Amino acid sequence: MTPPAARDTIAAIATAPGAGGVGIVRLSGSRSREIAQTIAARELQPRHAHYVRFRDDAGDTIDDGIALYFAAPASYTGEDVVELQAHGGPALLEELLARACALGARRARPGEFSERAFLEGRLDLAQAEAVADLIAAGDARAARAARRALDGEFSRRVEALAADLLAIRVHVEAAIDFADEPLDTLGGAALRTRFAAASTSLDDLLAAAERGRRLRDGLHAVIVGPPNAGKSSLLNALAGSERAIVTDIAGTTRDLLHETVRLDGVELTLVDTAGLRDGGDAIEREGMRRARGELTRADLAIVVIDARDPHIGLASVADAIIDVPARLFVYNKIDLLESDYDSPGPADIGGENRVFVSAQTGAGLDALHARLRALAQGDAADAAEGAFTARSRHVDALLRAREELDDARAQLDHEMLDLAAEALRQAHEALGEITGRVRADDLLGHIFSSFCIGK
Numbered sequence: 255m256t257p258p259a260a261r262d263t264i265a266a267i268a269t270a271p272g273a274g275g276v277g278i279v280r281l282s283g284s285r286s287r288e289i290a291q292t293i294a295a296r297e298l299q300p301r302h303a304h305y306v307r308f309r310d311d312a313g314d315t316i317d318d319g320i321a322l323y324f325a326a327p328a329s330y331t332g333e334d335v336v337e338l339q340a341h342g343g344p345a346l347l348e349e350l351l352a353r354a355c356a357l358g359a360r361r362a363r364p365g366e367f368s369e370r371a372f373l374e375g376r377l378d379l380a381q382a383e384a385v386a387d388l389i390a391a392g393d394a395r396a397a398r399a400a401r402r403a404l405d406g407e408f409s410r411r412v413e414a415l416a417a418d419l420l421a422i423r424v425h426v427e428a429a430i431d432f433a434d435e436p437l438d439t440l441g442g443a444a445l446r447t448r449f450a451a452a453s454t455s456l457d458d459l460l461a462a463a464e465r466g467r468r469l470r471d472g473l474h475a476v477i478v479g480p481p482n483a484g485k486s487s488l489l490n491a492l493a494g495s496e497r498a499i500v501t502d503i504a505g506t507t508r509d510l511l512h513e514t515v516r517l518d519g520v521e522l523t524l525v526d527t528a529g530l531r532d533g534g535d536a537i538e539r540e541g542m543r544r545a546r547g548e549l550t551r552a553d554l555a556i557v558v559i560d561a562r563d564p565h566i567g568l569a570s571v572a573d574a575i576i577d578v579p580a581r582l583f584v585y586n587k588i589d590l591l592e593s594d595y596d597s598p599g600p601a602d603i604g605g606e607n608r609v610f611v612s613a614q615t616g617a618g619l620d621a622l623h624a625r626l627r628a629l630a631q632g633d634a635a636d637a638a639e640g641a642f643t644a645r646s647r648h649v650d651a652l653l654r655a656r657e658e659l660d661d662a663r664a665q666l667d668h669e670m671l672d673l674a675a676e677a678l679r680q681a682h683e684a685l686g687e688i689t690g691r692v693r694a695d696d697l698l699g700h701i702f703s704s705f706c707i708g709k
């Protein structure tokens with residue numbers, strides 16, 4: 255960790271680019287106060303809103319505004335921070351920033367204020383990421399969930415689990431010193447109970463983080479089906495614009511086409527894909543390969559089939575969607591049906607999870623909207639349960655912890671304590687990557703303080 259004194263003073267326009275009512279130039283670092291006092295031509299008291307004139311090097315007024323000084327460590331970054339709150343004009347804010355830099359500040363890199371808050375221990379890594387997620391949140395639900403992550407709800411659960419794993423590691427490391435005795439005489443039963451509890455917590459946390467990842471990124475829905483079923487037509491109908499090329503030639507779509515749509519303030523990503531079938535030319539086969547790859551990341555498969563003969567080409571689709579968590583079957587082209595489409599009889603694919611539409615006439619699209627909204631809001635219930643946002647990075651770390659923990663359990667069953675200890679260490683480290691806080695010396699401290707090794 256870089257000691258605060260070795261860090262330079264950074265400055266940036268903290269408000270959004272473009273014109274606004276008010277714009278803020280923010281400084282952080284040991285020279286912030288001195289630089290701001292030169293610009294404001296007066297002394298600044300901590301946590302006082304001073305009404306001042308911001309002056310250039312000749313003493314001419316750049317703007318009038320509010321100067322706000324936060325003395326370290328009581329600031330967002332934990333360093334000395336000053337805000338120069340001016341009118342929100344891009345040209346004058348740039349001039350104010352240039353003036354701060356002429357007096358010794360440096361332009362901040364993206365995220366550098368939050369990085370300093372992390373380095374100063376005011377936020378952990380997951381919380382710092384939550385700041386970015388809060389700012390980027392596309393709807394109120396995602397914003398609330400990011401806010402909870404920023405308040406440490408995710409981090410606290412990770413750290414509680416890390417503490418459980420630490421206790422288990424301490425126990426196993428201690429037992430290694432008595433390796434000639436069977437584990438059962440060394441508290442093996444208690445160890446297994448602890449293990450089972452930690453394993454359950456990890457599963458719960460993994461499920462919560464996966465929901466959190468979906469909350470952050472929105473529902474990822476992939477449109478699949480046989481060629482010519484009307485997948486691209488459906489994407490266009492849902493997006494409300496002619497995004498994808500539609501023709502009556504089977505095999506029109508080859509590339510993946512992503513489109514973000516909002517349904518009543520809930521964001522979801524739709525992906526159009528190449529129709530799945532056997533054969534096709536090299537380009538079409540590459541398109542199908544991409545479609546299958548995209549399905550591995552899908553939360554929902556929207557399976558588009560021709561309502562006139564829903565079974566056509568379904569075999570190639572069925573195996574591609576096997577691992578997708580949810581499916582919705584869209585019977586398309588109902589405008590071409592002669593009989594009542596609500597009673598498809600033997601062609602009963604999808605059961606409850608089916609809707610009947612015409613991408614061309616728009617019939618049934620309201621019902622499809624409602625189904626998609628309900629699926630996206632399946633997660634909305636989480637909001638009430640205190641859901642938090644998470645990222646793929648966190649889910650990956652938890653999955654690694656899951657693997658290592660399973661491995662450790664298997665090694666323990668074989669009384670291979672060294673291997674179990676190593677797997678536990680890896681699991682513990684994977685968790686530590688999430689918050690960026692867990693350190694090797696924590697473990698040493700715990701071992702020495704709770705056991706009398708060498709006695």
Ligand SMILES: Nc1nc2c(c(=O)[nH]1)N(C=O)[C@@H](CNc1ccc(C(=O)N[C@@H](CCC(=O)O)C(=O)O)cc1)CN2
Pocket residue numbers: 324327328329330337
């Ligand atoms: N004008 C302004 N508004 C802002 C920010 C900012 O930097 N400036 N923030 C930037 O992201 C967010 C608020 N984050 C902040 C976090 C901590 C402190 C702070 O001074 N903390 C001290 C004092 C706490 C207290 O008085 O209770 C501390 O924690 O010790 C300030 C802003 C949103 N609004």
Ligand SMILES: Nc1nc2c(ncn2[C@@H]2O[C@H](COP(=O)(O)OP(=O)(O)OP(=O)(O)O)[C@@H](O)[C@H]2O)c(=O)[nH]1
Pocket residue numbers: 479480481482483484485486487488499500501502503504505506507508527528529530586587588589590611612613614615
């Ligand atoms: N009558 C009718 N025609 C439709 C409907 N939806 C799509 N079509 C037609 O069906 C043909 C294929 O539509 P696309 O949207 O390109 O189908 P696709 O599934 O994307 O096809 P590929 O990209 O080749 O896999 C086009 O001629 C569309 O105009 C519908 O609801 N009713």
Ligand SMILES: [Mg+2]
Pocket residue numbers: 485486487498499506507526527528529
């Ligand atoms: Mg298409």
